[in-house]
Amino acid sequence: MSGNLVITIGRQCGSSGKIIGQKLAEEMGVKCYDKELLALAAKNSGLCEELFETHDEKPTNSFLYSLVMDTYSMGYTTSGYMDMPINHKIFLAQFDTIKQLADQESCVIVGRCADYALADYPKVVSVFITASDEDRIASLKKLYNVEEAKAKDIMVK
Template identity: 80%
Template sequence: MNNNLVITIGRQCGSGGKAIGLKLAERLGVKCYDKELLNLAAKNSGLCKELFESHDEKPTSSFLYSLVMDTYSLGYTTSAYTDMPINHKIFLAQFDTIKKLAMEESCIIVGRCADYALADFPNVVSVFISADEEEKIKRLAKVNNLPEAKARDLMIKTDKKRSSYYNYYSSKKWGDAVSYELCLNSSSLGQEGCVDIILDFAKKKQEWLKK
């Protein structure tokens, strides 16, 4: 296992989690992977990028999931799951890409069950970012140029999708404090405040691991 620092960020829609990830990446001088992860997984797996975009953070049949994870646990390679449903190929390709990134470089990874994929990596900091509902709705309305009612609908639908995906693939509960090492409310701290606390936490964790 290497000493690369990887910070994973789960986030509520409109909480500014991606922006916090970008600020962390800038402060650390590393890359932040969000949608970029889809391109890497597509390249590594040989599947087309559009498939990853259409299946991004979407759950699927529990029976088929059990089947594919049993196969994965046996250590089968990409070529061995050729006949699996496409959504499972996509999940496993992302899973493998996340692990490959953690082995190769320090980085920030937003969403996509990265904390679960890297559960065996000691030098990983798992974070969840929430925010007050009114602030999330206003941010989404501004960023997407939407009426607040539609922004609220977007928030609810996106969080439902993210929650279902995370709960399904990780066997943990999305947004639950016990699922992460650090949970922060960006409405209480601001984005820069969240960045400061995450970096301080990461530093102290690294110091603790060296003891």
């Protein structure tokens, strides 16, 4: 484990968590990782980057999440890894990349379950950004240039 300070930011869709993370990283003089993590994880794992983008932060049911977390916490063997479904491999590759980043540098990580990946790291601050439904809808309307109904659809996905 490292002595690097890592701030993880979980957020509600439309709450401006990414913008807050970028501003925080800028103030701290460190990098902010969000979607950049997908490219790093793809490179480190040898899996196709498009797979990471396809599975990017898709909601998972608690059974799937617990299954992956159990596999991760118990360690995984090469043969076990080869037999895993692709979504498990992608999840584990992101976790490994997050841990490598935390070992290498201080940074801000937005999303990607970074708070779980770094739960045993001593110098991690995890925050969750939330906003009112009205503010989230307004943010999504502006970000995606869509009507309110479409913004609500995006918000609940």
